[in-house]
Amino acid sequence: MAKYDEYLNDFDEFEDISSKSDNYVDDEYEDIDTGRYNYEDDFEYSDDLDGIPMSKQAKMAIDNNIQQKTENRRVSVLKPDNIDDDIDISSNTPKKKKRLSLRKKILRAFGICFLVIILLLGLVVLSIYSKLSHAEDSHHVNQYISEDQLHTDKNVINILLLGVDAREGETVSRSDTMMIVSIDKSNGKMKITSFLRDSYVEIPGYGWTKLNAACSRGGVDLVWDTLEYNFKIKIDNYMKVDFIAFEKLIDSLGGVDVPITEKEAKYLNDTWYEWTLTGNQLTYDFGDSVHLNGEEALMFCRIRKLDSDFERTRRQRETISGIKQEMMHTNPIELLKLSNSVLPHIETDITSNKMISLGIGAIFKYLHYDIESLGVPIDGTWHSENKSAGSCLVFDIDDTAETLYNYIYNDINPLQ
Numbered sequence: 435m436a437k438y439d440e441y442l443n444d445f446d447e448f449e450d451i452s453s454k455s456d457n458y459v460d461d462e463y464e465d466i467d468t469g470r471y472n473y474e475d476d477f478e479y480s481d482d483l484d485g486i487p488m489s490k491q492a493k494m495a496i497d498n499n500i501q502q503k504t505e506n507r508r509v510s511v512l513k514p515d516n517i518d519d520d521i522d523i524s525s526n527t528p529k530k531k532k533r534l535s536l537r538k539k540i541l542r543a544f545g546i547c548f549l550v551i552i553l554l555l556g557l558v559v560l561s562i563y564s565k566l567s568h569a570e571d572s573h574h575v576n577q578y579i580s581e582d583q584l585h586t587d588k589n590v591i592n593i594l595l596l597g598v599d600a601r602e603g604e605t606v607s608r609s610d611t612m613m614i615v616s617i618d619k620s621n622g623k624m625k626i627t628s629f630l631r632d633s634y635v636e637i638p639g640y641g642w643t644k645l646n647a648a649c650s651r652g653g654v655d656l657v658w659d660t661l662e663y664n665f666k667i668k669i670d671n672y673m674k675v676d677f678i679a680f681e682k683l684i685d686s687l688g689g690v691d692v693p694i695t696e697k698e699a700k701y702l703n704d705t706w707y708e709w710t711l712t713g714n715q716l717t718y719d720f721g722d723s724v725h726l727n728g729e730e731a732l733m734f735c736r737i738r739k740l741d742s743d744f745e746r747t748r749r750q751r752e753t754i755s756g757i758k759q760e761m762m763h764t765n766p767i768e769l770l771k772l773s774n775s776v777l778p779h780i781e782t783d784i785t786s787n788k789m790i791s792l793g794i795g796a797i798f799k800y801l802h803y804d805i806e807s808l809g810v811p812i813d814g815t816w817h818s819e820n821k822s823a824g825s826c827l828v829f830d831i832d833d834t835a836e837t838l839y840n841y842i843y844n845d846i847n848p849l850q
Contacts, residue, residue, distance in 0.1 A: 458774060481516065491696060527549065574754075574783065578638040578663045585839050588666040590841070591617040593784075593791075594658055594672040596649065597680065597735075597750075608737065611750055612645065612657060614669065614842075617800055619847045620664040624800065626754060626807040627838065628747035633811060634819070634826035635664045643823045654781075665810075665835045667842060671784045677711070679779030680735075681728030686772040687723050687764060692734065692749075696720040701740045709733040743827075751807040762801045808841055810834060812848055 576584075597611030616625040632645035637660050642649060648657045654672055662669055667689075685692050697722035706716045711733075716730055726734060735750045764772075784792070793798075811829035819828045840846040 451685065456650065468749055491528060494712050533546060551829050553737050574658060576659050578659055583666060584662055584668040585666055585673050585843060589618070589620040590843060592667060592669050594661070596654060596657060596672065598649065598675045598676055599656065614661070614667065616842045618842070622754060622803050622846070624805050626751050626801045626805065626808045628751055628807065629661065629741045629782050630747060630809065630811065630827055632743055632825065634821060634828045635660060635831065638663050644826055647823070665838050675783040676779050677732060679776050681732055682776045682779070683772065684728040684731050686775060687757065688761040689727050689730055690753060690760055691723045692731070692752050692756050693722050694718060694720045694724045694734065698737065698740065701737065706733070709736065744831045747809050755805050758801065806847055808847065810838070812837060
C-alpha cells in the first residue's frame with residue numbers, strides 16, 4: 435500500500451475538472467458529466483505497469499481502441515477505397531480520371547464518325563459495283579507464261595483498260611484503246627502506258643502480228659495474255675469501256691478540257707460528218723485548253739489518219755488526264771449520279787471488296803496523284819516495217835519490257 439499512499443499525497447483536493455488531469459481517485463467536486471471513469475474502491479495495482487490500477491489499464495485500452503476507430507473513420511472519409519492517389523482532396527473531385535474519361539469519349543466519338551463515313555463510302559461503292567457488268571470468271575490465269583516470270587509489287591496495282599469499238603449486236607469488238615493504268619502507291623503516281631495498235635508482237639497461239647488483232651481474235655483474255663507474255667508485267671484486273679460509256683462519263687462531268695492544235699481543229703472541222711454519232715455538226719476551236727463535250731472528246735481521241743498512232747494515243751492520254759482533273763472537283767453525290775448512267779457500259783472482273791478498297795482509295799488518295807504517261811513502242815526505239823499483217827511498228831521486245839519494269843516499279847521515266 436505504500437505506493438498508494440504516495441499517490442494520495444500527490445492528489446489535489448480541489449482539482450480543476452476541466453483540466454482532464456490524470457487523478458484516478460474520487461474527487462469531491464468532480465463533475466459527473468465529464469465522462470471520467472469512477473475509480474471508487476479501485477485499489478488493485480499491477481507492478482508491471484508502474485503501479486497503474488487495473489481499472490486504469492482497462493480505461494486506457496478502451497480509449498486507445500476508440501481513438502484507433504476514430505482515426506480509421508477519418509481516413510475512410512478523406513480517402514474512400516475506390517478513389518486513387520491522383521484525387522484532388524480539396525475539391526473531392528477525381529480530376530485526372532475525369533480528364534481521361536473525357537478524352538476517351540472524344541476519341542470514341544471520332545471513331546464512330548469515321549466508321550460511319552467508311553460505311554457510307556462502302557455503300558456508295560457497292561451501289562456503283564452493282565451497276566457494273568461482271569465477267570463470269572473473275573480469276574484470270576495466263577496459260578502461256580508462269581506467275582514467277584511476271585513482275586509484281588504489293589504497292590502497285592495494274593489495271594488493263596480497253597476502249598472498244600462495240601457496235602450494237604456485236605459479240606466481238608475491235609480494241610480502239612489499250613492501256614495499263616498503274617496505281618503506284620509508293621510514289622503517289624498514276625502511270626498510264628499506252629500500247630499502239632500496230633505494235634508488232636507475238637500473240638500466243640497466233641504468232642507474230644499486230645497487237646490490235648488480239649482483241650478481235652480472243653477478246654479481253656487474249657489481250658491480257660499477250661501483254662503479259664511480251665512485256666512480263668503482271669496485270670491485276672481489267673476494265674472494258676465502250677464508246678457510249680466514254681461519252682456519258684464526260685457529259686456527266688460537264689465536259690473535259692484538252693489541248694488542241696490548229697492542225698487538229700481544222701481536220702476535225704473538215705471531217706466531222708465521218709465521226710459524228712448524232713448527225714449534228716460539230717465545231718472545234720484550238721488552244722491550250724479547249725472544252726469538249728462527250729461526243730467531241732470521242733472524235734478527238736479517235737483521230738488517226740491526220741498523223742500517226744503515236745499522236746492518237748497521246749490525245750487519248752491527255753483526255754484521260756482531263757477526266758481525272760474533272761473528277762477531282764466533283765463531289766461524291768455527283769459521282770454517284772454519274773455511275774447510274776455510265777457503269778452499265780463498263781465490264782470488269784474487279785470483286786466487290788477490291789472495288790470498295792479502290793473507291794475509298796480514289797476519293798482520299800488516287801485522284802490526287804500526279805499522272806505520268808508513256809507510249810509503247812517508246813520514242814526512238816522503233817522503225818516501220820511491212821509484214822504479212824501490213825505496216826507494223828517493229829522494236830526490241832525485251833528491251834522494252836525492261837524499260838516498262840523500271841518505269842512502273844522503279845519510277846524511272848525514260849522520257850525524262
